Structure formats: C-alpha cells, structure tokens
Amino acid sequence: MKRSGRNLKQRLYDLKHLPSYLRRARYFRGHGVHSPYVYNVVRQVFMQRELLAEEHPLHDMLLEHGVPRRRAVQLDNLVVHCDYKSWAVDSLARVDLIVATLATTYDHLEEYARYAREVGATLCIMAPYNNANRWGVVKALIEAHPSTTVDNRGYLLMFNNHLPRQRYRL
Numbered sequence: 569m570k571r572s573g574r575n576l577k578q579r580l581y582d583l584k585h586l587p588s589y590l591r592r593a594r595y596f597r598g599h600g601v602h603s604p605y606v607y608n609v610v611r612q613v614f615m616q617r618e619l620l621a622e623e624h625p626l627h628d629m630l631l632e633h634g635v636p637r638r639r640a641v642q643l644d645n646l647v648v649h650c651d652y653k654s655w656a657v658d659s660l661a662r663v664d665l666i667v668a669t670l671a672t673t674y675d676h677l678e679e680y681a682r683y684a685r686e687v688g689a690t691l692c693i694m695a696p697y698n699n700a701n702r703w704g705v706v707k708a709l710i711e712a713h714p715s716t717t718v719d720n721r722g723y724l725l726m727f728n729n730h731l732p733r734q735r736y737r738l
Contacts, residue, residue, distance in 0.1 A: 643667065690729075
C-alpha cells in the first residue's frame with residue numbers, strides 16, 4: 569500500500585502549483601538560457617554585486633529615483649557590459665538605454681517602448697509586477713515586442729538590436 573494513497577504521477581502533478589520562484593529555479597545562474605548574449609548578461613550583470621565601473625552616474629541617479637541599490641548596481645553594470653554610451657531615466661532621448669521607473673505612467677510606458685524600438689535603444693521597465701494594471705500594460709508590450717526580452721522580476725529589459733524574438737523569465 570502506498571503511504572500517501574497517491575501514485576507518483578499524481579504527486580508530480582501537484583508541482584504545477586509551486587510558487588514561481590521555485591518553478592524557475594532551473595534558470596538559476598543562467599542554466600536553461602540558450603542565448604549566449606543573454607547568458608552573458610545573466611552571469612556578468614545580474615550576478616554581480618559590485619560596480620564594474622569607476623564612475624557610476626547612472627547608479628547615483630537611480631538611487632535618487634528610489635531604485636533599490638542592488639538593481640541600480642545591476643543596471644550600471646549593464647551599461648558597462650553592453651558598452652552603452654548614453655542613457656536616460658524617465659525621459660525620451662536618443663540614447664542607448666532608457667530606464668522607466670515607477671514614476672512613469674502607463675501611457676508613457678507604451679510611448680517609451682515605441683520610441684526605443686524606433687531608435688534601437690534598450691528599454692528597462694522597473695518593477696513590472698508592481699500592480700495588476702502595470703503588469704497588464706507591460707505584458708502587452710512584451711507580446712508586441714519583436715526582439716528579446718529579459719525579465720528578472722525586478723525589472724524588464726527590452727532589447728532592440730540584432731537578437732531574435734525570445735522571452736526569458738529568470
């Protein structure tokens with residue numbers, strides 16, 4: 569007689585109800601990411617706890633906008649890793665990286681995504697899961713995005729470069 573009264577198949581079926589952080593455990597440290605570009609971003613940006621650059625104005629500006637220190641370090645390291653020359657926070661400009669913080673309205677998120685696609689910039693949306701309305705707008709942007717998106721639960725990166733259409737939720 570079985571101890572739980574259920575066979576193995578029934579017990580494994582319950583795994584679909586695990587919290588999202590346990591279901592995505594296989595992506596820890598970049599395993600399961602099949603793009604070399606995104607794998608390097610995971611290993612050299614998301615996993616770094618210290619700033620790579622000697623000067624870090626983006627880090628300081630993000631801290632002023634209320635972004636947690638860990639996320640500010642990661643984004644500053646992204647600028648170094650991807651060799652971005654320019655960036656903007658909560659504004660439209662012809663730059664390599666546009667960061668949309670929580671102060672950005674839903675209409676502006678759509679405008680930022682459209683503009684970033686036109687100029688070939690990377691868009692970073694901070695706290696995409698902050699509330700249901702924000703997630704609804706971000707989800708629609710992800711579906712319409714023609715290139716690679718990387719969601720690490722703290723922010724969403726929407727690359728507008730040579731990468732094919734891929735979705736990563738880390």
